[in-house]
Amino acid sequence: MEKVIILGTGPAGLTAAVYLARANMEPLVIEGPEPGGQLTLTTEVENFPGFPDGIMGPELMDNMKKQAERFGATFKRGWVTDVQVEQRPFQLSVDGLGELETQSLIVSTGASAKLLEIPGEKENIGKGVSTCATCDGFFFRGKKVVIVGGGDSAMEEANFLTKFASEVQIVHRRNELRASKIMQDRARDNEKITWALNKTPVEMVSDGMKISGLKVKDNDKGEEELIETDGIFVAIGHNPNTEFLKGKLDMDEKGYLLVEPGMTDTNIPGVFACGDVQDQKYRQAITAAGTGCMAAMDSERFLEGEAVKDWSQSL
Structure with a gap:
């Protein structure tokens, strides 16, 4: 039984992992087929604060991962094929890892830019x-x-x-x-x-x-x-990576997950969404990282509230 499982390793997922790991929540992070997200396709990143000379996209993602691992986050490679969120603990079917259970879930699977699919692209x-x-x-x-x-x-x-x-x-x-x-x-x-x-x-x-x-x-x-x-x-649009969540979580007509305004809460208590999977406006590494921080704090507070509830009911 995991306390928190994070899906995705872009700026949002890795920031969530750093915050949760530092809070001793021991998050399990599932890396999909493109670890690091869209930034791994970027050569030099010059608009992420703290790097006056810029930094290569893959290096930035690798540094974030190492930071999360340093505090106790665990990373495993797998492909999520199904999620059951009707009741807790949530059930995840993951190719390569089997069946997993978690008390809280953070979805940060991002969005993929649509490509022309022509030679040389x-x-x-x-x-x-x-x-x-x-x-x-x-x-x-x-x-x-x-x-x-x-x-x-x-x-x-x-x-x-x-x-x-x-x-x-x-x-x-x-x-x-x-x-x-x-x-x-x-x-x-x-x-x-x-x-x-x-x-x-x-x-x-x-x-x-x-x-x-x-x-x-x-x-x-x-x-x-x-x-x-x-x-x-x-610039022909993006596709949020939410196909496996259709019918599970509320989303708009394009497939972006819907969250409470100013928060990362989805329609299912205990499930949170951050990064480009719920943001079709800004789509920047720094804004994704910010919502990753929010999702981690929302998840931690949710689990703390559940723990208090269980304790009070046992009296």
């Missing part, structure tokens, strides 16, 4: 291909970049990138954008933003070290052309 993530303008925009100061997408997030990130890049070209496979009118107007009014509409990305081109262009197909003419660029930002 995955192998160039961190080499000119990014899914986060806020994280990586600074590295493209004075350069020409392309952003792929047609929704609000794509327009927002395009405007953000103009703070650094000399030119931002928006590529979208349709003539019409999905973005709200106000977001479209802001992008169209920005003189640094150019447009390549009704063009489908077919390949990301690299010189072996970094991105040099995006090959697109004109949907009307069927012709292909190469857009020369120093960087490509993919």
